[in-house]
Amino acid sequence: MKILVAVKRVIDYNVQIRVKEDGSGVNKDNVKMSTNPPDDNAIEEAVRLKESGKAKEIIAVTIGEEKAQETVRKALAVGADRGIHVKSDNYIEPLGIAKVLKKIVEKEKPDLVFLGKQAIDDDCNQTGQMLAAMLDWPQGTFASKIEHKDKVIEVTREVDEGLETIQINLPAIITCDLRLNEPRFASLPNIMKAKKKPIEQLNAKDLGVDITNRIQQIKVEEPPKRKSGIKVANVAELISKLKNEAKVI
Amino acid sequence: MSILLIAEHDNSNLKVFTLNAITAASKIDKETHVLVAGNKCDSVAKEVAAIPLVKKVIYCDSPNYENFLAENLTPLIIKVSESYTHIIASANTFGKNFMPRVSALLDSSQISDVIKINNSEEFLRPIYAGNAFATVKSSDKKKCITIRPTSFEPAPKSGGSASIEKIEPADIKNVSKFIKREETKSERPELGTARIVISGGRGMQSGENFKLINSIADKLNAAVGASRAAVDAGYIGNDHQVGQTGKVVVPDLYIAVGISGAIQHLAGMKESKVIVAINKDGEAPIFSIADYGLEADLFEALPQFLEELNKLNTIQK
Ligand SMILES: Cc1cc2nc3c(=O)[nH]c(=O)nc-3n(C[C@H](O)[C@H](O)[C@H](O)COP(=O)(O)OP(=O)(O)OC[C@H]3O[C@@H](n4cnc5c(N)ncnc54)[C@H](O)[C@@H]3O)c2cc1C
Numbered sequence: 001m002k003i004l005v006a007v008k009r010v011i012d013y014n015v016q017i018r019v020k021e022d023g024s025g026v027n028k029d030n031v032k033m034s035t036n037p038p039d040d041n042a043i044e045e046a047v048r049l050k051e052s053g054k055a056k057e058i059i060a061v062t063i064g065e066e067k068a069q070e071t072v073r074k075a076l077a078v079g080a081d082r083g084i085h086v087k088s089d090n091y092i093e094p095l096g097i098a099k100v101l102k103k104i105v106e107k108e109k110p111d112l113v114f115l116g117k118q119a120i121d122d123d124c125n126q127t128g129q130m131l132a133a134m135l136d137w138p139q140g141t142f143a144s145k146i147e148h149k150d151k152v153i154e155v156t157r158e159v160d161e162g163l164e165t166i167q168i169n170l171p172a173i174i175t176c177d178l179r180l181n182e183p184r185f186a187s188l189p190n191i192m193k194a195k196k197k198p199i200e201q202l203n204a205k206d207l208g209v210d211i212t213n214r215i216q217q218i219k220v221e222e223p224p225k226r227k228s229g230i231k232v233a234n235v236a237e238l239i240s241k242l243k244n245e246a247k248v249i
Numbered sequence: 250m251s252i253l254l255i256a257e258h259d260n261s262n263l264k265v266f267t268l269n270a271i272t273a274a275s276k277i278d279k280e281t282h283v284l285v286a287g288n289k290c291d292s293v294a295k296e297v298a299a300i301p302l303v304k305k306v307i308y309c310d311s312p313n314y315e316n317f318l319a320e321n322l323t324p325l326i327i328k329v330s331e332s333y334t335h336i337i338a339s340a341n342t343f344g345k346n347f348m349p350r351v352s353a354l355l356d357s358s359q360i361s362d363v364i365k366i367n368n369s370e371e372f373l374r375p376i377y378a379g380n381a382f383a384t385v386k387s388s389d390k391k392k393c394i395t396i397r398p399t400s401f402e403p404a405p406k407s408g409g410s411a412s413i414e415k416i417e418p419a420d421i422k423n424v425s426k427f428i429k430r431e432e433t434k435s436e437r438p439e440l441g442t443a444r445i446v447i448s449g450g451r452g453m454q455s456g457e458n459f460k461l462i463n464s465i466a467d468k469l470n471a472a473v474g475a476s477r478a479a480v481d482a483g484y485i486g487n488d489h490q491v492g493q494t495g496k497v498v499v500p501d502l503y504i505a506v507g508i509s510g511a512i513q514h515l516a517g518m519k520e521s522k523v524i525v526a527i528n529k530d531g532e533a534p535i536f537s538i539a540d541y542g543l544e545a546d547l548f549e550a551l552p553q554f555l556e557e558l559n560k561l562n563t564i565q566k
Pocket residue numbers: 013037038120178449450451452453475476477478479490491492493494495496506507508509510511512513514517527528529530533545546547548
């Protein structure tokens with residue numbers, strides 16, 4: 001089995017982001033960047049399938065600016081075999097990303113594509129499902145457990161009501177939840193080895209797909225601030241405030 | 250202009266979040282039609298027809314739609330979508346699952362998690378776990394939109410009498426199969442719509458200790474929430490998780506117990522009207538957004554809280 005994993009470079013989840021004063025977006029200068037957290041789970045799951053002998057090759061792909069290559073490099077350090085970096089200096093919407101990924105899928109012909117369920121910057125939660133539709137493949141979204149059984153894969157999905165299990169035919173798309181597994185850290189020797197693994201460079205503009213954005217970001221602003229609260233001395237005071245001041249109990 | 254909204258239901262009853270999405274849809278255009286696709290769910294079609302804001306119900310009855318598999322539902326929505334300018338669903342795990350498929354096939358760039366509608370093309374949506382709000386304008390002819398339910402009031406449920414048009418199912422490819430659903434049944438109100446939510450975090454230390462939370466929830470008729478750390482540790486099921494990658498709640502009262510207040514948690518609850526934090530660490534970030542902060546050991550505070558509530562002897566409904 002061949003597995004493709006899509007990894008995105010985003011502002012690290014620990015960073016308190018700052019909205020630019022001119023409303024044009026958030027400040028990305030000198031800000032720590034990392035792999036989108038569920039994409040780490042995606043890579044980890046692929047590596048486990050390889051370790052169990054079910055997968056032969058893992059390809060990590062990213063679309064983004066020059067530095068996005070670091071994200072691919074990190075995937076190589078935890079066990080991906082080779083990388084693809086599709087260069088684009090501009091932000092591309094999930095629809096465009098899915099079109100680019102479709103091109104890669106058509107070329108590489110993987111049996112499974114893993115993605116994160118959601119990028120923590122745009123919070124879109126779209127790309128995997130879009131790619132599945134474009135390929136006319138089934139999808140297992142928000143996966144917290146997968147079980148590969150020959151030509152099918154059983155996916156446990158985190159849904160609002162609890163958990164749902166579905167079975168989908170291969171080839172398929174899986175979007176990963178953070179609970180799917182515990183991603184490993186790359187060891188120093190593996191980081192060194194990863195430097196020798198190949199990363200193919202492509203240019204988004206050369207792929208012959210329409211990646212023009214359809215959505216114009218008119219303004220980015222800070223959400224309204226909450227007015228600061230108070231500390232209460234004890235439970236009795238808390239109850240009294242809730243009853244007499246806030247009137248919520 | 251006209252709107253096609255996809256109803257969420259369990260083949261017997263409409264799910265409440267559809268009502269919030271209907272309110273949002275009707276802000277775009279009054280001509281709101283609702284697709285009810287499911288298996289033997291004519292009761293749902295009738296329920297939707299009674300919603301005054303709904304102008305027409307499109308009803309498709311087939312075993313193919315019983316479990317709302319995205320692969321099966323999508324071709325039907327595409328077929329019906331032809332005469333509509335906006336396709337809308339709730340931004341919960343129901344809508345998030347199929348809407349991007351629909352959007353991709355219509356070659357339209359989806360607008361996820363809309364919290365405000367400026368006009369038929371311009372919307373407000375949170376990004377970066379709600380730490381920024383983006384005003385976005387779509388140039389697509391057909392717009393696919395998911396609505397954050399808690400940002401819109403539920404539409405009134407009765408008084409309407411929309412027509413019900415029955416349609417034939419679309420072809421399916423049989424590439425996916427439903428196996429099972431594990432739902433946690435509870436007498437308590439639903440997390441997404443409860444007036445009061447009390448959530449526990451890693452500070453609870455065990456699933457067993459959640460009984461301290463549960464007994465207060467019962468007293469206040471509240472729903473029980475949790476941080477991701479509490480769910481990851483196995484204290485409670487994933488359906489209780491509040492936050493960026495869980496549920497968004499906007500209750501009148503949110504009580505966070507043993508939760509530090511990571512931005513990913515705040516993303517799911519900081520719009521609550523009144524926030525209470527109980528934490529033994531006075532520096533915990535949760536205090537910065539709490540209206541009332543109690544710096545205390547939860548294992549002392551929660552039993553006292555219950556006792557005081559019992560003293561109040563008010564009946565909560
Ligand atoms: C991509 C991504 C998405 C995420 N999505 C979510 C999400 O949707 N929801 C979510 O909640 N998190 C999410 N997280 C995780 C988040 O970053 C935090 O790790 C998590 O919210 C921490 O949970 P916690 O506050 O329960 O635990 P901790 O941060 O460990 O805090 C425990 C708190 O309990 C207090 N405490 C301990 N003992 C006691 C006691 N006896 N009495 C009183 N107080 C006590 C401590 O002082 C501490 O403040 C996400 C993370 C990532 C990377």
